[in-house]
Amino acid sequence: MPIRLRLTLWSCLIFGVVLMAITSSIYLVHRTSLYNETDRSLESVALHVREEVQKEIKQGKPLSEIRLPSEEYSTNGVSVWMKDAAGKSIAKSANPFRAPDVSLPETHALKRELHTFTDPALGRYRMLVAPVLDQGNAVGYIQAEISLKQIDSSLKRLAWPVLTGTLAGLFLAALGSWFLARKALSGVEIISQTAKAIAVSQGFDRRVLYTGAKDELSHLADTFNEMLESLEKAFVSQRRFIADASHELRAPLTTIRGNLDILQRVKHIPPQDQAEILADTRKEAARMSKLVADLLSLARADAGQEIRMRIVDLSKLLQEVELDMKAWNLQATIRCEYGASALTWGNEDLLKQLLLIFAENAVRYTPEEGLIALSVDADKERCVMRVADTGIGIEPQDLPHIFERFYRSESARMHASDGTGLGLSIAKWIVEFHGGNIIVTSTPGQGSEFQVRLPKIKD
């Protein structure tokens, strides 16, 4: 069932119940007060007559000789009939009396009683029976009656407008809530149409144009647009990533194929040239496998696969990296420093990969006579790893971009051709995954320092 219909039905139900409760209670209160008033006037006439009669009895007059007092009560529409204890009529008011001739001693006790009768021709009427007492004994009865015809028909006249008014109110409420629901939900319609259009066209650059008031729906539209924006960004960067990756893979492949072509086509290549071509091919193949390995690391990071964590001793990792670097046979001087014990919660392989990325960069962008300093230390809260070099440095305009995928600065491209531009984006992911951060300081031409801060486990 659509929300619009549900809202309308609910509001009709609530409004209808409230309306019905109000109108019917007004009607009932009015009705009761009308009947009570009739009873009161009936009672006051009957008791007045009885009092007069009892006064005369007290004066010694026999009941059979007593006439009804004056007739002024009949102006109220009340008819009175007096009977003796045996039910024999003694006196009767001038206006007609309709009540059935009930046998009084059987039906009525010493107290007064009120009855309602229905006369087929004249409608309903109310009757009061009150005993005439002489020293505590009922010597006769006063029967007084009043017609309810007028009240009944006036109540009937009132019931119709009340009922039709209630129904009309209900109808108006239904109409109003239907329109209100439509107005309130029109924004939702706009948003769902945009979503549908995006699903069909995959155009994440579309936005919901919501012009209504600043309310929950405009908030929903804003949130939806924010979501579209981040989707668009992800979509565009994913596309660019694929384009960049294919481009980067094509370069080494072209070189390898070119070299193989030469080897196949040219019959007699001097052994020295042949060795050079093979070395070049080998270098390009190595660069390609490095690129593929880096892409794989990033794909794994994006996939958010589960990573095993345990306590890692960063000093131990630096020792391993130091050994690796010694095996690289570098001309640059390498200096490693070990400070306070630095234990962190993390994945050993990833953290070693992190150190190697910085070490590789330092080596790659530092001339042979340079100095590369690595250190692991810790303060109260954090473990700090530093990799500093006296290399080419990073231009200020490049600094904001070096962590982007495939980004390589102009000077880096000139200095070393064998980078992939993926190292630092992997490093950034590893550090963020471990809840740390990276601080880079660099002076072009003088050197750079990468500082990684990771949460520390207190030992």
Ligand SMILES: Nc1ncnc2c1ncn2[C@@H]1O[C@H](COP(=O)(O)OP(=O)(O)O)[C@@H](O)[C@H]1O
């Ligand atoms: N130690 C460093 N000295 C100078 N520039 C650096 C250093 N480390 C990183 N960079 C700059 O950051 C860029 C991105 O680094 P990275 O992602 O590791 O890619 P790659 O090393 O393959 O070029 C490099 O191209 C270079 O411009």
Ligand SMILES: [Mg+2]
């Ligand atoms: Mg690198």
